[in-house]
Amino acid sequence: MATIYVDDRPYEVDPGKNLLEECLSRGLDLPYFCWHPALGSVGACRQCAVKQYRDENDQRGRIVMACMTPAMDGARISIRDKDAAQFRAGIIELLMSNHPHDCPVCDEGGECHLQDMTVMTGHNYRGYRFGKRTFRNQELGPFINHEMNRCITCYRCVRFYRDYADGKDLDAFASHNHVYFGRHEDGVLENEFSGNLVEVCPTGVFTDKTLKGHYTRKWDLQTAPSVCAHCSLGCNTIAGERYGQLRRILNRYNAEVNGYFLCDRGRFGYDFVNGDRRLRQPLLRGQPTGAPEALRRAAALLGRQSRIIGIGSPRASLEANFALRTLVGPRNFFSGMAAGEDHLVARMLRALRGARVRTPSLHEVESADAVFILGEDVTQTAPRLALAVRQAVKQAPRTEAMRLRIPRWDDAALREVMQQQKGPLYIATSGATKLDEVATASCRGAPDDVARLGFAVARALDDSAPEVAGLADGDRALAEAIAGALRAAERPVVISGSGSGGEAVIDAAAQVARALGRERTADLCFTAPECNSFGLGLLDAMNTSEAFQRVADGLVDAVVVLENDLYRRAPGAVVDAMLESAQVIAIDHSAHKTVEGAAVALPAGSFAETEGTLVSNEGRAQRFFQVFVPEGEVKPGWSWLMELAQAAGRNELATLASPDDLLAALARAVPVFAPLPEHLPTAAFRVNGEKVPRQSPRASGRTAVQADVTVHEPKPPADPDSPLAFSMEGYPQQPPSALITRFWAPGWNSVQSLNKFQSEVGGALTGGDPGVRLLEPGANGYAAYSEEIPVPFERRDGEFLVVPLYHIYGSEESSAAAPAVAERCPEPYAALNLEDARTLEVEEGALVEIEFDRALYRLPARLSAGMASGVIGVPMGIAVQGVDVPAWSPCRKV
């Protein structure tokens, strides 16, 4: 700890930080632009000028940039000094000399860092009377809007896009007063994290194009803390609503999970909530009806005597799933995951609940210095994890560079030293991945071969691990290299997941972690198929195939399907058969084939219209909150289940009335969930006796929004299920970290106000980051080495192994229904190795026919050098769904 003096007041600071960070951490207001807590300092904008004095006798002092000056012990600075203040006002005036007169038509207005800083420095009138510089804009695709006139050349965009996210198609062009930030030509921004430019840009150059379609100012959005439901990582988000429509997703900082950034799927995939496919009233065999009638019909199916089963869903909350489990009984509850998926999740959980391996948070992955990825295309299945891996790759060279006594925050200097050096990252997958470009080595193979490499690495790390028979010399050398890198690293991480579909791959990853964990607890990160897969896995239910079997055996009269499209879980014929032989009650937020085929379909709320708890791939249980009250007869899934139970005269759910009750009952019924009620905020929670408001104090239009229907303003809806209120009234200050509905502080209207919510800049939120970890390394859990090493993959004549490929846009069910994301979805295809293509005599785009899982597919071929030999990759959720892959299939040219 060091002591610095700011305006003659002493502050205890961390000498490893710079003055700007420390001033902001201590709650002092100091304007800045180019510095970003995740990107470090470059000293480009000259905005954070302060006066530094040599000692207490120094009256003159000198102006320094706070972001480029270490917080050394005894440093004396002044923020209020007249010269420094004038300097800062002058810089703003220069920046504003070219800034257009756009605020009313700018989407950033009202949450603009430039506006805030202009007000903070006191610059009021433009003194420069000559022309303003202008630029032409670029068309940057469906996510990002470009308005280059507003640029203040802080370089944050390219520093994030190129340096942090390793994007290639955004750069600074031209020179002097003409510097231009954009692509070399119009076109879609390719990077999966382009959406963060919206938050990184301090002004309105890059804005959210999906928000523009239904534009609302920040102060008018009714916002609630949410958790992204589009992959298993559980990134924290803030979802905002206006006029009954979900209007945008912003990042909600959680130091342990997503930090400052989100992926584009999470940020722009929300629009399905407003889509045409939403179910807004109950259906009887596809025909719209009223809720009482639907409930009556459903209740008739659920009578006391009827044999019912429930199929849950890995994309529904724990509360809804548990309500269903309680309604039908644990012996009649099925997880809703397909058999293959279920086995993968079970294996992952078994590995993570064993001894010596620990599931790292995303933040811990970021600070890893060696990464080994087995069988997972992380960029496509869990994009934010790929961004973390990209940071991990920079970790080792940065540590090396910091030996030159360059502080961690001095970004430009560190990069100068690091150049293009990369830390160890090894990838073994069946198809090419985007991370290959930063990998030390990446190898291709069928899932079994990928697993064998993993087992070989484990063997190389620990002699007591089983030997992999018949390993090629090249593979052995690679395994040795990987083992060497992992052993040498301080914090190695092994990453795998359900993406390859191979159980052996999971086992292999666990094997490597266990071998690494012989001396210390090793980090093993799995990505799960969906947002609550781990939650369902921990509920320990039977899988969907068993449900189908039970229906086929004639043991079931009625099936309750909760937020699940069974056509994505099993081949169509199987689901068709089930829908025919049993009465199905489907509860979901959007219409799909299962809903259309169900006897009764009930409209459930999406993530924005309900609240619930999801368990992320880290085993972190996090609560998301209802953002708004939906139109129509939409209700939360658990609420429908309670009404169903009541209408049918069943008393299983009679004692449970709220999500809190469900969570408490869940904690009693399943021991692993025991910490939940204690650690997650309950509905009874109050700050100073008040609820936390979802609306800003500036929210407008209260007496006009519904005036076209009636001038008598309705009472704001009550929310008995959460500590948040659908109102602007409530606790006016910062709520606890789990209930942050917006980032705002006096004078800080933009997302940069986040500084005021952190215990220190870039650190945990005040009061600790939300969420509770359910998976910690067991003391004496399962830790034995697996002996089930698969045999080497052998290609077959005329048959190919169909392996799943994933796409960030399209593979996930609900985000694919968002128009902006749908625009980025690829067309269906089948990916083939060049050599295999030659053997089959197919060319790019030619149709190939594959047949597996009792279905025939005709897909245009896509030739890819990155595919392993002997396998065909099919994009999941785009070309195929409901199939159990990997599977062998004949393949013919059509």
Place this chain on the structure above:
Amino acid sequence: MQIVVVLGVLNAPLILAALLIWLERRFLALLQDRYGPNRVGPLGLGIVLADMIKIFTKEDWIPPFADRAVFILAPAVIVVTGLMSVAVIPITETIGVTDLNIGLLFFLAMSSMGVYSVVLAGWASNNKYALLGGLRASAQMVSYEVFMGLSLMGVVLLAGSFSLREIVEAQRDVWFIVPQFLGFAIFFIAGLAETHRLPFDLPEAEAELVAGFHSEYSGMKFGMFFVGEYVGVTVVSAMIVTLFFGGWMGPVLPGIVWFGLKLLFFILVFITLRASLPRPRFDQLMAFGWKVLLPLSLLNLVVTAGVLLLLKT
């Protein structure tokens, strides 16, 4: 015949009170460069009827927390005592309800009785503002009662009688305003305070006490206070005319016209005061009464008596 006179004299103040609604508003408006009520009927006189209809048809609400019996009684008292006072006023030589030889004392007694109305209303309302208003009223009226009585003793000495008719007769040569100017001034001020008219309307000071003692009153009960106030104004004006301005006496015109003109003049003076003077603080009001008016009225009495003795001897 006597019955007609009695009914006429007792009804006159009521009709006058109703007309005063119009007169006060109209006159006040003119003093304030406005028109006042001028829409309903000729000269806006219809406002009297409209106001009466309004006040009779308004919801007459008795608060559940009020002392019901007293609450109803209070407004009646002020009207009854006001009308009783009218009974002793000689309007002309021939017109007058009764001619008590202690007419003046009867008037003073009735005006003291009027205090009960305000005090009881404040008490029965069971409302802190009303109670404060009632308290103020009792303090104010009891105090000013003293000087009111004392200030008139000069007149009694000069006339040698308590009978109002004889007092008027005694002014045949010179109106008592001349020898008793000080007494007139004190009586006038005390009369204002007795009727709690502006600027002495502290019992109902709306800026501090909502509406003081009649905060809880509505409908015709509120109307009774209204009527009571106007009857009070009329009675005090009539007393001034009788005691200091020679009652019905005057040249050329018949007595009743003279009486009416004089009465109207003093009513208009009352309204003019309302338009021009601000309300004093309550402690100022009390201090003024006890420290200025009381010594002055005693002085007036002593000097008058002294001068009379001197003249007699």
Place this chain on the structure above:
Amino acid sequence: MLSMLRTIWTVFLHLFRRPVTVQYPEEKPYLPPRYRGRIILSRDPDGDERCVGCYLCSAACPVDCIALQAGEREDGRRYPEWFRINFSRCIFCGLCEEACPTYAIQLTPDFELCDFDRQSLVYEKKDLLIDGTGKYPGYNFYRVAGLAISGKDKGASENEDKPVDVKSLLP
């Protein structure tokens, strides 16, 4: 005491003054153009809506009686898709007009808004939009803003330079 008498005399003299009252329905008072009455939305000199849907009026409104939805035309020009003022709540404070950066929303001297039905005091955009510039002739927001719209390219606004040719190497 003397001052009181003087006061009474002064007030009494007012009896003979002409009342200042304006006999309203028969006599219409003169209201200055900046009187704060019924709210309208004006058009710019080119005849297009001035409102750009910036939400500042609704944010400034102390009784929250303004609601709108911003939209964008093909050419990039912003406009309110719908715009609603609930005059049964409006207090005619004029803060919306002060907040408006484009002179679109203006208060007019028309105050005769009485109605027996509150519902008919809810004005939609078609009721609010007038065919003129109102109090501020000549002002055209898009001629000073940096946004390109049809008929006004980048760099064509007041006080703007021609767009930079990014590919040029000249200084």
